[in-house]
Amino acid sequence: MEHETERERKRNVIIATPKPDLGEGLKKHFEIEGINVLGVYVIIEHLIEDLHSFKNQPDFKLDGLVINSSMAKKGKDKRLEFLADVIEKIRDDFSETSIIFLSDETQGHPLLAELVSMGIYNIFAKSAQKSESLNVKQLIRCIDHPMLYNEVKKFREFDKDIPWRRFVNGGQSITINVNSAKESMHEKQEAKAVPKEKRIPTINSDSQTITDESSPTTTVNSLEYGKQKGTENLQLPDILEEDLEEEEFLWTLPPVKPKVIVRDRIIGKQIIAVAGIDRGVGTTHTAILIANYFASQGYQVKLIECSGNSEYVYIEKSYEGKNVDLNRSDEFQINGVTFVKNDDEIDMASQLTSEHTHIVLDLGLYENSNYIEEFHRAGVQLLVGSGSEWKQHTLKKFITLNRADIQHRWKFLIPFVEKQTIDDIQGEIKEFSVRAIPYHPDPFMEQDNTGECFDELFEGRVTKKRKIIKISIAILGILVFAGVSMYFTL
Numbered sequence: 053m054e055h056e057t058e059r060e061r062k063r064n065v066i067i068a069t070p071k072p073d074l075g076e077g078l079k080k081h082f083e084i085e086g087i088n089v090l091g092v093y094v095i096i097e098h099l100i101e102d103l104h105s106f107k108n109q110p111d112f113k114l115d116g117l118v119i120n121s122s123m124a125k126k127g128k129d130k131r132l133e134f135l136a137d138v139i140e141k142i143r144d145d146f147s148e149t150s151i152i153f154l155s156d157e158t159q160g161h162p163l164l165a166e167l168v169s170m171g172i173y174n175i176f177a178k179s180a181q182k183s184e185s186l187n188v189k190q191l192i193r194c195i196d197h198p199m200l201y202n203e204v205k206k207f208r209e210f211d212k213d214i215p216w217r218r219f220v221n222g223g224q225s226i227t228i229n230v231n232s233a234k235e236s237m238h239e240k241q242e243a244k245a246v247p248k249e250k251r252i253p254t255i256n257s258d259s260q261t262i263t264d265e266s267s268p269t270t271t272v273n274s275l276e277y278g279k280q281k282g283t284e285n286l287q288l289p290d291i292l293e294e295d296l297e298e299e300e301f302l303w304t305l306p307p308v309k310p311k312v313i314v315r316d317r318i319i320g321k322q323i324i325a326v327a328g329i330d331r332g333v334g335t336t337h338t339a340i341l342i343a344n345y346f347a348s349q350g351y352q353v354k355l356i357e358c359s360g361n362s363e364y365v366y367i368e369k370s371y372e373g374k375n376v377d378l379n380r381s382d383e384f385q386i387n388g389v390t391f392v393k394n395d396d397e398i399d400m401a402s403q404l405t406s407e408h409t410h411i412v413l414d415l416g417l418y419e420n421s422n423y424i425e426e427f428h429r430a431g432v433q434l435l436v437g438s439g440s441e442w443k444q445h446t447l448k449k450f451i452t453l454n455r456a457d458i459q460h461r462w463k464f465l466i467p468f469v470e471k472q473t474i475d476d477i478q479g480e481i482k483e484f485s486v487r488a489i490p491y492h493p494d495p496f497m498e499q500d501n502t503g504e505c506f507d508e509l510f511e512g513r514v515t516k517k518r519k520i521i522k523i524s525i526a527i528l529g530i531l532v533f534a535g536v537s538m539y540f541t542l
Contacts, residue, residue: 062088063195064113066103069120069154070094077305078118081188086455087195090114096123100138107145116195117142118152120303121163132163133217140170150174150195154186154303162216164207173199175207178303185304189419193453323404323411325430327418329450330443333436334467336363339414340389340495342434345506346410347388348498354408357394358423359416364393387496400426418454432510433461439469439477439488447481463509465489 065087069075075092082089093099106112124135143151152174157163159177167175174194176186210216324342328335336359343355357364368384368391369376384391392403400423404411413430415421427433437447447464464481466474467489478486487509490501 061113062086063115064088064090065116065118065195066090066093066099066114067118068093068096068099068123069118070122070125071120071303074120074303074305078186078188078191081305082192085188085192087116087192093123096135096138099123103142103145114146114149116150116152117146118154118191120154121156132157132161136163136166139167139172143170143172150198152176152191152194159207160209160211160214162210162214165210168204168207173201173204175199175204177207185306187420188305189453193419196452197449321404321409321411322432323413323426323430324432324434325413325415325427326434326436327415327421327424327427328436329418330438330446331417333438334489335359335416335436336361336414337495338434338436338465338467338489339412341489341492341502342506343389343410343412344387344496344498345503346412348503351410352408353388353410353412354390354392354403354406355412355414356392356398356403357414358398358421358426359414360394360420360422361416362394364391367391368393398423418450428458432463434463434465436465436467437477439466439473441473444477444480447477451481451484459484463487465509467491 063086065082067075067078067082067089069078069092072094075094079089079092091102093102103114106114119139121132121135122130124131124138139151139153142149151172153167153172153176155161155164155175155177157177158179161177164175164177176191326335326339326342336357339355343353347353364384365378367386368378371386372384382393382395384393390408392398404426413423413426415423415427418424418427418435421427435450437450438444451459463485464477465487466477468491469488471488474486474488487505490499490505492499492502
């Protein structure tokens with residue numbers, strides 16, 4: 053029961069970035085995906101204070117902290133060494149929290165090497181471009197399933213010419229003391245509107261104490277601020293709008309898309325959406341199998357490539373020959389199926405209102421699809437997964453990560469597995485239909501066991517051809533039986 057409660061609980065996340073547009077944009081995306089955003093912080097001292105308070109609450113659970121490397125910036129001083137020490141302290145206090153780091157510094161910066169040495173692997177570093185698009189679903193996936201070491205080991209190599217403390221893994225321990233009662237989270241979020249004269253923190257060089265006249269005193273011992281020794285009571289102003297405007301690098305987010313609540317079905321057509329829960333599970337292979345299954349029964353079938361992979365170009369080349377002009381058309385036909393090649397600007401409305409009776413959407417990887425709303429509108433929603441024993445966990449992981457989506461019409465297909473494997477998987481995800489796809493190496497060739505599998509999958513219907521064959525066999529059997537009976541009677 054406790055396990056079920058934990059699984060159903062909304063995950064709690066804190067966002068820390070001095071860039072308001074980024075913070076509010078992430079908040080909207082997270083909330084649409086069913087994530088509970090506890091707060092968006094623009095000043096690191098406020099974050100430190102609240103985390104200290106949360107640590108003393110026994111029932112508090114923080115699942116993720118998304119923090120931007122500009123969070124510690126004061127004026128032109130980035131204070132990255134200070135930021136590294138704060139993150140190490142947070143990691144000590146919240147060891148089960150996934151820290152997701154958005155770095156405005158490029159690969160090769162010592163800060164990133166130090167984070168890897170701490171065991172923080174969810175690192176997203178800016179590229180050489182002036183902006184970087186964030187994959188929100190990837191960020192959310194990192195909350196429950198952190199990135200692997202081999203994905204971030206590249207950050208261990210750093211530019212030794214960049215000023216940094218002597219040892220990359222030489223982070224200094226810090227102690228935080230809060231001397232008065234804390235404000236609530238809601239009040240702290242509203243603190244952004246407090247006049248600056250009431251919220252100017254100061255640093256005393258002797259004790260490295262950060263104080264704030266309108267908030268509890270936070271003491272941070274043994275920190276390197278990169279300031280010259282002997283600086284007394286240095287005022288650190290809050291982040292100014294003009295400072296943000298000078299930032300050349302921007303993290304960009306995709307448009308916020310509300311969840312599809314009502315499915316707009318096209319009357320008279322059957323739309324089948326096929327998506328993969330992981331890479332390499334056979335999504336395109338399965339989509340072709342399904343398209344050919346319907347075409348073999350005499351239906352008008354269209355198969356649309358919406359995955360962004362441009363695999364259909366190679367299918368056309370393989371079928372038509374090496375000398376075919378691949379740019380002559382966006383479509384080609386094989387065995388009665390109209391293949392629509394990938395296009396960055398597919399006119400989906402036009403495609404779905406064509407004369408075809410059955411339309412199969414090859415969406416590729418579910419989490420990266422630009423047409424996921426079409427998946428939710430489809431009359432049949434199929435998800436292809438892996439049956440390998442070491443990959444079966446990805447099914448439950450996928451369901452958990454996408455639990456905010458409409459799931460009641462989902463059906464899972466597992467290629468090339470035995471019945472026992474399907475039974476095992478079905479036992480783990482009882483609320484969903486799970487079916488095996490038989491071994492079928494050439495999707496362009498008919499295969500009886502695959503046809504029977506699809507007969508059951510698509511509303512338990514027996515296909516026209518198979519029905520005719522079965523009726524013919526039954527009639528033939530009756531005639532033979534009648535003939536034999538008459539022979540013995542005579």
